[in-house]
Amino acid sequence: MTGEFAFIAALRALASDPAARGLNDDCAVLPFGGEVLVLTHDMMVAGLHFLPDQDPADVAWKLVATNLSDLAAKGAAPVGVLLGYQLTGGRFAGGEEPFVAGLRAALAHYRVPLLGGDTVGASAIPNAPQALGLTAIGRATHTPVPGRDGAIAGDALYITGPVGAAMIGLEAMRAGATNPARAPKLTEAYRRPVALLAEGIALAPHVHAMMDVSDGVLLDARRMAVASGVTIAIDSAAVPIATPEHRRAEALRWGDDYQLLFAAPANAQLPVAVTRIGTVLAQGAVPLLLDGAVPLGGPLGYTH
């Protein structure tokens, strides 16, 4: 998207505060009272982040889960969310009720209150894409709050679970004309991602760097390496995948899975079952090595 990177750079330059790392792919972290506030805001737009005819209940769930996943990567416990909701003008058969049902389910599942927000009218332009926003507010459970910039040479790189399930899910959605009833199990990872809040809180005291895998394990690992000033070497065969083996290369480049990716000392006793997928090295010629070489085959993940 033309100009996006320049725009983000301009926004980042606006914010002299280091907390401004919370733009697009990270949380803002700031002391408040005697505790530490962790904040994130993500938007979702129909056609870009969800299918225009997707069940609004699933859209609501995903909006909540993806924002809470950002808190999970900080070891933060959610204290509430604010919703920005653009009305659909009755585009859906059930009006706005399916969205409310999905929101209710997600908030109940994560025991997070809806604190407030804003609703705006259906746009005057017919079939204009719906835009949604969610702000998630969390409380740090461990300080210093894990960033993506703390990986140290000698650390091991870990992931909490398999990647590629959302890719399979989206394919099943498209094949099934977005009717999840035709393949509920296959599509679930795409429709109803899980925010690993308990895992994030348990891991936070043990990690040097942590992030959620929203855009693909290779791309996100590369971001961690750049932020930390190290090189990260990934063993592709070690990465757990939810796809057939012949699609491993794709699974490593696909986002939307929301596993936690973290660097921790190789001998750390971790409280969560995780898989070691690589090693943190001193900064070399490139930030990311895959099986000892620069990864080939196009983009490392989903850039947005």
Added chain:
Amino acid sequence: MTGEFAFIAALRALASDPAARGLNDDCAVLPFGGEVLVLTHDMMVAGLHFLPDQDPADVAWKLVATNLSDLAAKGAAPVGVLLGYQLTGGRFAGGEEPFVAGLRAALAHYRVPLLGGDTVGASAIPNAPQALGLTAIGRATHTPVPGRDGAIAGDALYITGPVGAAMIGLEAMRAGATNPARAPKLTEAYRRPVALLAEGIALAPHVHAMMDVSDGVLLDARRMAVASGVTIAIDSAAVPIATPEHRRAEALRWGDDYQLLFAAPANAQLPVAVTRIGTVLAQGAVPLLLDGAVPLGGPLGYTH
């Protein structure tokens, strides 16, 4: 907008927490770390909240100022904002740069840091309206934090300044083909509203109820009366207006002025120059009286 009220009611029902009053027209207020956090989130959509060809610098300013105005009404000091920004796909000659310039100006004016947020791609639908969101985070400077529900019979009703300036400004914008250079002074109130943060902080210890006038002084006074379980009587001639006298009735029904409206004891020594415009009475047959009668002449203000 069909279904909007049902939708908002459903969202409110979702939130068992009283903090959920922060939906559409109020802030969320919650204890955090020994202090009190005040949060608000507003969306703005092109064609609904700003003119599609309006200068993006003014749009950015208004997005910041209107959210900070919500904090002002709580006597809260802002600690930061999160931005949700939908790219325009280069629709504007200067790309996204004018928006960044306006955002920079507003943040510098109010000395508020940009903490983070999200940018999303320009939609695949040509000319789809741009949707923006802003979350403002504040720190209460006085507790209990003023609500809109605390007005007491016997209180006087006050306003911090004139209404109607934004109405005149929007008319001038439309007449000038949205080019503010043709009438910069007239259009300023509409383009660059002011959040009365210092006034809100100074008044908070003295008021029983306070809100900002975003949708019209009559409509917002009625909301305060309903929330407080009282009747509010306004003397229309006492309301300061920024319009010619013959447009007084309109000025009382127009929003976007962001003055603070508050109820305080009639003998209170107030630290800010304000105008008394009415009296809080015990709950009568109707929540709002204008010059002793039920207001006639259509909607009381801008409902959205």
